[in-house]
Amino acid sequence: MSRLATVRAAVTAVALVAGIVLVYFLPHADRIGYIKGSQLGVYFIAILGLNIVTGYTGQISLGHGAFMAIGGYTTAILVSEHGVRDLWTIPIAALVAGLAGFVVGVPALRLSGLYLALATFGLALAMPAILSWDKLDAVTKSGQEIQLFNSPHLLGKGFEDVHFLGRTLSFNHAVYYLTWGIALLLLAVAWLILRGAPGRAFRAVRDSELAATSSGVRVATYKTLAFAISAAYAGIAGSLFVIALAFADPQSFPATLSLTLIVGAAVAGLGSLWGVLAGAAFVQFLPDFAVHISKAQGVPDTVYGAALILIVLLLPTGVAGGLRRALSPLTTRLYTRSQSQ
Amino acid sequence: MSRVLFIATAALLALGIPVAFGGTQADPGITATSIHIGGTTPLSGSAQAFQSVAKGADAYFKYVNSRGGVNKRKINYEYLDDQYIPSETVRQTRVLVEDKDVFAIFNSLGTEQNEAIRPYLNTKDVPQLFVATGGTTFGRDSKQYPWTIAYQPTYIAEGAMYGAYIRRTSPKQKIAILYQNDSYGGDLVKGLERGLGPRKSNIVSRVSYAATDDNVQSQIAQLRSSKAGILMLFATPKFVIQAYQYVNGLGWKPKIFVNAVSSASNVMVLSSSQGKNKRVEGSISIVFLKDPNDPKWAKDPAVLLYRKIMKRYAKGSNIKDVYNLYGMSVAFTFVDALKHAGKNPTRASLMRAATHLNERNNPFLLPRMSVRTAANDHYPLDQARLQRWHNGRWISFGGLLKARS
Numbered sequence A: 001m002s003r004l005a006t007v008r009a010a011v012t013a014v015a016l017v018a019g020i021v022l023v024y025f026l027p028h029a030d031r032i033g034y035i036k037g038s039q040l041g042v043y044f045i046a047i048l049g050l051n052i053v054t055g056y057t058g059q060i061s062l063g064h065g066a067f068m069a070i071g072g073y074t075t076a077i078l079v080s081e082h083g084v085r086d087l088w089t090i091p092i093a094a095l096v097a098g099l100a101g102f103v104v105g106v107p108a109l110r111l112s113g114l115y116l117a118l119a120t121f122g123l124a125l126a127m128p129a130i131l132s133w134d135k136l137d138a139v140t141k142s143g144q145e146i147q148l149f150n151s152p153h154l155l156g157k158g159f160e161d162v163h164f165l166g167r168t169l170s171f172n173h174a175v176y177y178l179t180w181g182i183a184l185l186l187l188a189v190a191w192l193i194l195r196g197a198p199g200r201a202f203r204a205v206r207d208s209e210l211a212a213t214s215s216g217v218r219v220a221t222y223k224t225l226a227f228a229i230s231a232a233y234a235g236i237a238g239s240l241f242v243i244a245l246a247f248a249d250p251q252s253f254p255a256t257l258s259l260t261l262i263v264g265a266a267v268a269g270l271g272s273l274w275g276v277l278a279g280a281a282f283v284q285f286l287p288d289f290a291v292h293i294s295k296a297q298g299v300p301d302t303v304y305g306a307a308l309i310l311i312v313l314l315l316p317t318g319v320a321g322g323l324r325r326a327l328s329p330l331t332t333r334l335y336t337r338s339q340s341q
Numbered sequence B: 001m002s003r004v005l006f007i008a009t010a011a012l013l014a015l016g017i018p019v020a021f022g023g024t025q026a027d028p029g030i031t032a033t034s035i036h037i038g039g040t041t042p043l044s045g046s047a048q049a050f051q052s053v054a055k056g057a058d059a060y061f062k063y064v065n066s067r068g069g070v071n072k073r074k075i076n077y078e079y080l081d082d083q084y085i086p087s088e089t090v091r092q093t094r095v096l097v098e099d100k101d102v103f104a105i106f107n108s109l110g111t112e113q114n115e116a117i118r119p120y121l122n123t124k125d126v127p128q129l130f131v132a133t134g135g136t137t138f139g140r141d142s143k144q145y146p147w148t149i150a151y152q153p154t155y156i157a158e159g160a161m162y163g164a165y166i167r168r169t170s171p172k173q174k175i176a177i178l179y180q181n182d183s184y185g186g187d188l189v190k191g192l193e194r195g196l197g198p199r200k201s202n203i204v205s206r207v208s209y210a211a212t213d214d215n216v217q218s219q220i221a222q223l224r225s226s227k228a229g230i231l232m233l234f235a236t237p238k239f240v241i242q243a244y245q246y247v248n249g250l251g252w253k254p255k256i257f258v259n260a261v262s263s264a265s266n267v268m269v270l271s272s273s274q275g276k277n278k279r280v281e282g283s284i285s286i287v288f289l290k291d292p293n294d295p296k297w298a299k300d301p302a303v304l305l306y307r308k309i310m311k312r313y314a315k316g317s318n319i320k321d322v323y324n325l326y327g328m329s330v331a332f333t334f335v336d337a338l339k340h341a342g343k344n345p346t347r348a349s350l351m352r353a354a355t356h357l358n359e360r361n362n363p364f365l366l367p368r369m370s371v372r373t374a375a376n377d378h379y380p381l382d383q384a385r386l387q388r389w390h391n392g393r394w395i396s397f398g399g400l401l402k403a404r405s
Helices: A003-028 A033-056 A064-082 A086-108 A114-132 A134-143 A171-195 A197-207 A209-214 A219-245 A255-268 A276-293 A299-314 A318-326 A328-340 B002-021 B048-066 B086-099 B111-123 B155-169 B183-202 B217-224 B237-249 B265-271 B301-313 B322-339 B347-354
Strands: A162-164 A167-169 B034-041 B074-081 B104-106 B175-180 B203-209 B230-234 B255-258 B284-287 B383-390 B393-402
Touching: A003 A033, A003 A171, A033 A064, A033 A171, A033 A197, A033 A219, A033 A255, A033 A276, A033 B086, A064 A086, A064 A114, A064 A134, A064 A219, A064 A255, A086 A114, A086 A219, A114 A134, A114 A255, A162 A171, A167 A171, A171 A197, A171 A219, A197 A209, A197 A219, A209 A219, A219 B086, A255 A276, A255 A299, A255 A318, A276 A299, A276 A318, A276 B074, A318 A328, B034 B048, B034 B086, B048 B074, B048 B301, B048 B322, B074 B086, B074 B322, B086 B104, B086 B111, B111 B183, B155 B183, B155 B230, B155 B284, B155 B383, B175 B183, B175 B217, B175 B237, B183 B203, B183 B230, B203 B217, B217 B237, B230 B237, B237 B255, B237 B265, B265 B393, B284 B393, B301 B322, B322 B347
Parallel strands: B034 B074, B034 B104, B175 B203, B175 B230, B230 B255, B255 B284
Antiparallel strands: A162 A167, B284 B383, B383 B393
16 A cells, blocks of 8 residues: 555544544534534535535536425425334435436436526425425425424434433434434445546546546436435435424425525535535534624624635635645645655 | 332332422523523524514513513523524524523514424423414414413404404405415405405405515506405515505505504505605504604603613614514513512413413503403403504504404
């Protein structure tokens, strides 16, 4: 094993351990707690998924909130109407949302850049109305609030202690560990996909479709695949969102949610997994921070906007890009040395 | 032997448990010197105009605290932003109850928002006090949700007042309705029909909009084509302001009724484009609070107190914003309930006090109005007057009417 590979493996291992330790201690921090910590995990999963299609494959999606809605509603309907145990609805939500992502991915082949972004944003705009549509009453309860609270099919009925492996956890703790357990698993899956042949194909499609095609990469297949995987991630995020609140309604997934996710992905740094936690933290805690600065009318929204402009100016390639630049003296040396050996 | 052991254990448990857990164990959020309550309000997002409902209440609590609090307890009112999105209301309410250990949820805003948190609070036996919405369900369904209590007159009652007035004064006029497509708009329409009684058939057109819509231009055009002589605006401020502009632009001259949610005088001034839009003249609404912008109350002690509190405890807020005064009124009622909840209030004793109010001295309400509740009466405010907009201000007419559905 070359020295470079050893160092990279060591850095990854240290980062992973640091991440797990951080996740363990995060809720103990003042003003965070397990409830917001779980929501952070939901954003983490959705942004991770969005990064696969937008960051690695270069297909801008402004509609991932809609895939969260599909996943969330899959869980809400299965638990409330069909008595399915909540944990089992998570893979089903992934499947349904992934399928929806595939369906959206096919027409998306004809669009690129700004036009694809607009088309996906259309989906985000329409989703609350689709969920409220009375013709879909049998499936979505036409926009009424769905209360899962007190449902026997929900983890601790949505509020009671949960018994797991002989230990007793409060509901909020259980949801937190469930969310982050799944999040870390999905991080590993994303890493495995992206470091292998599919990841190379995704990046080839992003960098030059022409070059990718002439190298034998089937562009259409990989674009739709990226959309499907990414949407499945969003579906899982939506499912966990609903389980944590024991509640769903169309307004939970407004068009602004899709924008929030793309903001998180941009802050994280597109095309890298290193910044996803920072991106999720940005969108989760900035609104709280903005209200903390001042509650005067109009100020929180302004602070949010100003902070966004500032971070894009300071970190034009996101947190991941910033990390790369900050560490570049070290990595450059490692690269040159390993090559000379 | 095992039987003896069993009895001994049972006896020990029976004696031991009350020692360990019973008696004087206090509910969360209350100490000898403070009581911590919380609620949600839109501090950001499209409905942020309503945030003054929380800010006015907060200013009043700070004023009460400066005078020693209630039974030497300072009231710490923590209101969090829910962006007017019900799922955020659920999350923030859980944060308040479970992470911040609040004693009670107070004055959270919005019909669907309060419906979203009601099962949770009632399961956890946390008081959901004086919800900031006129949704009829909060008063009506008190048997199913004993920990929830309403505050303002219900939307059904408000609609019925308009219906009864129309039936009496213009029984032949055709009626067109603009309403929000949720339970808030639906309740107002239901009330209007009830008040119209046999004249219900005068309603010739009803068109709805969604809270997430951009504007109501096409809705107003559609309503106009009905040639109705009366237009009901059952909509939130943004859409009411638009509706007045579109009605004027189309040259339509109906008699307009505007719901109380959007008839605050500061909103009416915006609707009239600072007095330029004559369609606003003669509009009718209901009122139950003293309007701080009305010269009639300029020397009233309650309005003077309102101005003093706003200047001292809500610096930078807009004093003309009537929702602040609504907040003070509901905060006054909370203080009243807390005073009657005993020396060492529990959640149960506070709920009992809130459902046994007989408050005749709330200075922010119209004269002779009272706040009365009972175990089976979770409607604190059930009176209001009609008012007509004339020359840039509201003039109330007729007596105090029963607003009860």
